[in-house]
Amino acid sequence: xxxxxxxxxxxxxxxxxxxxxxxxxxxxxxxxxxxxxxxxxxxxxxxxxxxxxxxxxxxxxxxxxxxxxxxxxxxxxxxxxxxxxxxxxxxxxxxxxxxxxxxxxxxxxxxxxxxxxxxxxxxxxxxxxxxxxxxxxxxxxxxxxxxxxxxxxxxxxxxxxxxxxxxxxxxxxxxxxxxxxxxxxxxxxxxxxxxxxxxxxxxxxxxxxxxxxxxxxxxxxxxxxxxxxxxxxxxxxxxxxxxxxxxxxx
Amino acid sequence: xxxxxxxxxxxxxxxxxxxxxxxxxxxxxxxxxxxxxxxxxxxxxxxxxxxxxxxxxxxxxxxxxxxxxxxxxxxxxxxxxxxxxxxxxxxxxxxxxxxxxxxxxxxxxxxxxxxxxxxxxxxxxxxxxxxxxxxxxxxxxxxxxxxxxxxxxxxxxxxxxxxxxxxxxxxxxxxxxxxxxxxxxxxxxxxxxxxxxxxxxxxxxxxxxxxxxxxxxxxxxxxxxxxxxxxxxxxxxxxxxxxxxxxxxxxxxxxxxxxxxxxxxxxxxxxxxxxxxxxxxxxxxxxxxxxxxxxxxxxxxxxxxxxxxxxxxxxxxxxxxxxxxxxxx
Numbered sequence: 001x002x003x004x005x006x007x008x009x010x011x012x013x014x015x016x017x018x019x020x021x022x023x024x025x026x027x028x029x030x031x032x033x034x035x036x037x038x039x040x041x042x043x044x045x046x047x048x049x050x051x052x053x054x055x056x057x058x059x060x061x062x063x064x065x066x067x068x069x070x071x072x073x074x075x076x077x078x079x080x081x082x083x084x085x086x087x088x089x090x091x092x093x094x095x096x097x098x099x100x101x102x103x104x105x106x107x108x109x110x111x112x113x114x115x116x117x118x119x120x121x122x123x124x125x126x127x128x129x130x131x132x133x134x135x136x137x138x139x140x141x142x143x144x145x146x147x148x149x150x151x152x153x154x155x156x157x158x159x160x161x162x163x164x165x166x167x168x169x170x171x172x173x174x175x176x177x178x179x180x181x182x183x184x185x186x187x188x189x190x191x192x193x194x195x196x197x198x199x200x201x202x203x204x205x206x207x208x209x210x211x212x213x214x215x216x217x218x219x220x221x222x223x224x225x226x227x228x229x230x231x232x233x234x235x236x237x238x239x240x241x242x243x244x245x246x247x248x249x250x
Numbered sequence: 251x252x253x254x255x256x257x258x259x260x261x262x263x264x265x266x267x268x269x270x271x272x273x274x275x276x277x278x279x280x281x282x283x284x285x286x287x288x289x290x291x292x293x294x295x296x297x298x299x300x301x302x303x304x305x306x307x308x309x310x311x312x313x314x315x316x317x318x319x320x321x322x323x324x325x326x327x328x329x330x331x332x333x334x335x336x337x338x339x340x341x342x343x344x345x346x347x348x349x350x351x352x353x354x355x356x357x358x359x360x361x362x363x364x365x366x367x368x369x370x371x372x373x374x375x376x377x378x379x380x381x382x383x384x385x386x387x388x389x390x391x392x393x394x395x396x397x398x399x400x401x402x403x404x405x406x407x408x409x410x411x412x413x414x415x416x417x418x419x420x421x422x423x424x425x426x427x428x429x430x431x432x433x434x435x436x437x438x439x440x441x442x443x444x445x446x447x448x449x450x451x452x453x454x455x456x457x458x459x460x461x462x463x464x465x466x467x468x469x470x471x472x473x474x475x476x477x478x479x480x481x482x483x484x485x486x487x488x489x490x491x492x493x494x495x496x497x498x499x500x501x502x503x504x505x506x507x508x509x510x511x512x513x514x515x516x517x518x519x520x521x522x523x524x525x526x527x528x529x530x531x532x533x534x535x536x537x538x539x540x541x542x543x544x545x546x547x548x549x550x551x552x553x554x555x556x557x558x559x560x561x562x563x564x565x566x567x568x569x570x571x572x573x574x575x576x577x578x579x
Contacts, residue, residue, distance in 0.1 A: 052469050076475020083473075089330030089465050090520040100463060104475030107459025109521050111252075137520065153466075157474075 001064050003028045003192035004049050004079065004161045009058035011041075011048050011216075018044040020216040021058065026194055028160060031187035033203035033224070034196045036213035037237055042196040043084060045213060046163045049194070050081055062161060076104030080157035084165040084196075086150045091139030094149040098125050098134075101156025121156045127182055128152035129175065143170040151179060155186070162186055163194045168202065180206045200228055200237075200247075212236055253524055256517055260531035264312060267538040271308030272300060274542055302436070310432040310440060311541040311555065312534040314500040315510075317447055317492040318342075319533020320526050322507025324454055324492075325377070327461030327522035328485040329384050332512065332574050333394055336493040337504030338567070340400030341376045345490075345497035346428055347404040348372030350411045353424065362442055370446060370494030376400050377486040377493075385468070385482070430501035430556020432541055443495040450491030454526055457484035462523035503556045505563020506533045512570050 005025035011018045019041050026032050034042045047053045049060050051067035060067045062078045070078065080101065088097065092109075099110040101124060102117045110121060125131045128151040138146060147170045154162060167183060168176040184206050187193040197203045203210050204224040212220040212227055214236045220227040233239050239247040251259075273284055277299050286292030287300035318336060325334040325341070336342045348368035351357075357364035383396050408428065415421035460481025463471035472478050496503070510533035511525055518524040537555070540562070544553045 047469070050473055052472055072472065072477040073475040076473065079473070081470065081473040083467075083470050085467060085469075087467060089467070090515075090522055092465060092520050096519060096521060097466075100466065100474055103459075103463050107462055107476075107523070109462065109519070109524065 002026060002061070003063060004163075004194065005059075005061045006045065006049060007059040007061065009045075009048050009060055010056045011044050011053050012056045013044065013053070017216050019048060022048075022213070022216070022218055023058075024211050024218060024221055025061075026161070026192040028192050029187055029190045030209060031184060031193045031207045032195070033207035033210045034194060034213065035198065035200060035203050035210060036219070039215075040213040040236075041216040042213055043165055044216075046081065046165060046194060046196060049161075050079055050163060051075055052081075073104045076157070076159075078159055079161035079163060080154045080159040082150055082154040082162075082164040082167065084169070086147060088138050088146075091137040093135060093137055094130055094141070094152070095121065095125065095134040097138060097149050098128075098130070098152040098156050101153040104157070120158060121152075124152045124156035124158075127155055127185075129178055144172060144175055147171055148175065148179075151182070155182070159191075161192045161194070165196045166198065167195055168197075168199065176202075200233075204228060251517065253518070256514075256528055257531065260514075260528050260535065264531050264535040264538065267535045267542070268308050268312055271311070271538050271542045271545075272304050274546055275299070275304055276545065303434075306435050306437050306440060307432050308538055308541065310435040310499055312538040313440065313443075313447065314432060314496045314503060314534075315506050315537025316530040316534035317450065317496040318503065318507040318537075319510040320451070320454055320530035321489045321492040321496070322533070323511040323522075323526040323529035324457065324461070324485045324489045325380075325507075326511055327464060327525065328381065328457075328482065328489075329393060330464060330467070331393065332515075333508065333567075333571055334397075335505065335508035335567075336373070336489065337502070337507060338394065338401070339376070339380055339397030340402075340404055341373050341380075341489065341493050342497055342502050342504065343401040343404035343408070344376035345369040345373035345494045346502050347408050348494070349498055350408045350424060350428075353427075354411045354415075354420070366443055366446055366495050366498035369498040370490055372404075373494035373497070374486065374490035376404070377490050381482050381486050426554075427501045428556075429554040430503040430559065431554045432500050433552065433555075435499065439499055443499045446491045446495035450488045450495070453484050453488035453491065457481050457488060458523040458526060461485065461526075462521060465522060501556055503537070503559045505559055505567055506537055508570065509533075509563055509566045510536060512566075 002025035006022050008021045008023055009019055010021055036042055095110040098121045099113055106113055106117055125134055128148045130148040130152045133145055167179045183193050210224045210227040219236050220232050234250050238250055240250045242248055279296050283292050283296040284300055287296035322335045326332055348371055349365045352364040352368040412421055412424050460476050463474050463476035468478055511529040514528045514532050540558055541555050544558055
């Protein structure tokens with residue numbers, strides 16, 4: 001059974017189709033990279049999976065059930081999401097941010113969580129490389145430190161589906177690598193990981209499978225080397241791979 | 251400092267402010283007379299002054315402040331904005347308009363509940379409009395400006411009612427009441443508003459975890475498993491009940507709903523869920539002390555509490571706004 005799936009899902013945003021009959025499914029333990037040019041529908045596809053945008057047609061399934069039929073807390077337990085917008089209205093402490101990852105189990109801040117939940121939060125902070133930041137308020141952190149704190153929050157849910165939008169954004173090279181390695185480890189431990197990625201090199205390196213979206217449709221869905229063919233790169237991204245690394249416009 | 255310690259400390263401060271308000275006043279009562287009056291013993295005159303005049307007045311000040319402080323903290327959490335406040339966003343002005351309509355059309359004469367009910371209904375209308383605008387992803391600035399618009403419009407309609415007031419008595423009633431005061435309030439005024447305050451407090455308590463999730467924005471909050479439409483409804487109703495009944499008892503008193511949460515926020519680690527109760531206690535204390543200051547001030551004509559609150563609160567609001575410019579969205 002798939003952990004998360006879209007079945008002929010269409011989404012209309014502001015009168016124009018953002019997703020057009022998109023189907024794909026993600027199995028437990030898979031690391032799927034979702035890529036495509038700007039506006040291809042990567043974020044919309046993830047939001048559709050999580051039931052955050054209404055579908056105009058088709059279905060979104062989480063753990064085999066239509067996402068619209070799940071209660072809010074069931075949804076929170078089945079999937080964790082790290083949105084592209086990692087803003088916080090208040091300068092809460094990093095450990096209280098990470099504690100929000102347990103929201104579907106307990107709405108309490110860090111100190112008032114049950115011991116078991118607090119242990120999970122501590123572990124998530126450590127794995128995201130944010131343990132040393134735990135007591136600091138978000139307002140006092142750099143962009144990269146904030147990104148790690150938000151990643152810890154998503155990991156703390158321990159949900160069977162982990163969707164992340166640009167997990168490496170705002171991170172320096174070493175932390176980019178660490179963030180991707182954490183996602184890879186999540187997948188290896190049985191979590192279905194879906195990552196929207198712009199970096200095709202990272203997609204090819206870390207993911208088992210690459211889904212390329214183009215203008216709201218699936219242009220490719222295969223192992224990285226097959227999906228990111230020279231033909232597709234030219235057709236969808238308008239680039240050609242250079243022998244010495246990197247890309248040229250075609 | 252834990253949440254319990256903070257709330258206990260603020261509750262003690264509130265109790266001290268209430269006791270100070272009972273001790274002080276224009277009638278020269280000795281400490282012993284005041285105390286025995288409070289306990290229902292001692293000379294009849296002292297007992298009347300303490301139990302029928304000072305006690306209901308200071309309690310009205312504290313409870314009005316507490317309601318406005320809680321309402322401000324709720325609106326700030328809901329709208330994710332440290333400048334939100336029932337006064338700034340027009341919730342109080344709409345509540346006042348509701349009350350003015352109740353008075354003007356004689357509904358107040360038909361039932362004692364007409365004024366609080368109309369104030370609450372109109373406060374709910376304003377809070378609902380604001381939440382709708384917030385859900386439509388308006389920026390902080392747009393939202394505040396929309397609140398200013400709601401406030402001005404409600405104020406204009408209240409002014410229209412005064413403009414067309416049938417008698418000078420109605421006019422002076424409306425003006426006096428709109429300026430905001432807890433003078434000459436009785437226990438029956440408080441008893442009338444109490445059910446609404448209790449209901450508002452109960453609904454507020456249910457909204458708190460959702461406010462915590464809303465820290466990360468509506469979409470992420472939903473993905474965490476928060477029921478955002480329920481949280482929004484609870485916070486709006488609670489804020490409307492609290493603001494509406496506060497306005498029904500004391501008229502328009504501004505800014506305490508923004509100043510109190512601002513003072514308390516660092517003490518609750520900026521947690522929007524933990525902010526509401528201490529904001530209520532702090533705002534109640536502030537208003538009880540403000541009313542005490544008014545009574546002790548050597549003016550021949552007593553300063554209105556709403557006027558005093560604005561004189562101190564408006565500069566504080568400007569200061570908070572200037573400092574929070576970097577928060578934005």
